[in-house]
Amino acid sequence: MTSKGSSVQDDSHSDYHKIKQQAKDSMHRGVWQNRFEERFVPLSQREMKCDLPKEAIRAISQGKHYISYRGIPMAKDPFDIVLYETLFYELQPKAIIELGAYTGASALWMADILKTFDCPAEIISVDIDLSLVDEQAQAAEHVRFIEGDCHQIEQLFPAKMLQDLPHPFILIDDAHVNIDGVYGHFHQHALRSGDYFIVEDTVPWIPGKFGEADDQTEWGDWKWGEISDFFRNHEADYRVDQYYTDFFGYNTTWNWNGFLRRQ
Numbered sequence: 001m002t003s004k005g006s007s008v009q010d011d012s013h014s015d016y017h018k019i020k021q022q023a024k025d026s027m028h029r030g031v032w033q034n035r036f037e038e039r040f041v042p043l044s045q046r047e048m049k050c051d052l053p054k055e056a057i058r059a060i061s062q063g064k065h066y067i068s069y070r071g072i073p074m075a076k077d078p079f080d081i082v083l084y085e086t087l088f089y090e091l092q093p094k095a096i097i098e099l100g101a102y103t104g105a106s107a108l109w110m111a112d113i114l115k116t117f118d119c120p121a122e123i124i125s126v127d128i129d130l131s132l133v134d135e136q137a138q139a140a141e142h143v144r145f146i147e148g149d150c151h152q153i154e155q156l157f158p159a160k161m162l163q164d165l166p167h168p169f170i171l172i173d174d175a176h177v178n179i180d181g182v183y184g185h186f187h188q189h190a191l192r193s194g195d196y197f198i199v200e201d202t203v204p205w206i207p208g209k210f211g212e213a214d215d216q217t218e219w220g221d222w223k224w225g226e227i228s229d230f231f232r233n234h235e236a237d238y239r240v241d242q243y244y245t246d247f248f249g250y251n252t253t254w255n256w257n258g259f260l261r262r263q
């Protein structure tokens with residue numbers, strides 16, 4: 001519906017006809033497949049750097065402590081909120097496993113987005129301690145919370161359960177433990193060609209202690225070190241999707257080189 005109110009008829013202040021024509025000419029629905037000359041590259045071709053300065057990441061990390069979804073605290077930065085949504089629309093996943101449920105807000109948010117896209121997916125979110133999971137999240141359709149320890153990943157996600165998952169499938173590692181065991185297990189039993197693996201918090205410059213706003217320590221590059229070992233050993237199987245990692249500038253995400261597609 002368009003409005004012909006007097007305020008919009010007066011266009012003397014700007015040449016909006018020209019602007020709209022330019023926008024129309026460059027308009028594109030969904031993902032710009034030709035945005036990068038080479039979209040999928042091996043991790044070994046990527047650098048551990050980011051176009052955002054360290055001070056900006058520290059400042060945005062402070063703001064992250066105040067982010068909520070439907071009133072529930074959620075630990076996502078503003079860049080990844082956009083990147084997840086874009087990826088979800090492109091991939092139309094049928095299943096998502098999130099390691100690290102926290103309050104359940106991120107699982108609820110993902111379920112809501114996918115519902116809006118008319119693409120309901122089965123979402124399983126696990127945590128070693130589900131005591132903070134909000135009742136709105138617990139009541140969400142298509143979301144299941146499981147309490148368990150990623151150190152015992154074979155018991156938490158038996159191979160048979162993973163083999164029965166529908167695809168496309170997305171794995172999100174936001175628990176940051178037992179990297180080799182967890183990644184190897186999902187690699188062997190769950191991730192197939194075309195699936196995505198989102199490796200959260202590879203950025204070294206965020207505060208070291210989750211949830212502490214005035215923390216002066218630094219998270220560091222330990223996660224990067226561990227994931228690089230894994231992906232070096234599976235070099236042929238995964239590609240970094242630069243469309244997402246570099247959407248706002250080189251690695252302008254909390255997940256540096258952390259959007260990977262299985263070949």
Ligand SMILES: C[S@@+](CC[C@H](N)C(=O)[O-])C[C@H]1O[C@@H](n2cnc3c(N)ncnc32)[C@H](O)[C@@H]1O
Binds near residue numbers: 075076099102128176
């Ligand atoms: C960064 S938070 C997750 C944030 C959430 N995904 C979000 O976006 O809002 C990390 C979570 O991992 C959980 N966690 C830590 N160690 C774990 C383990 N061994 N197994 C499962 N979950 C664990 C913590 O309890 C915490 O809730």
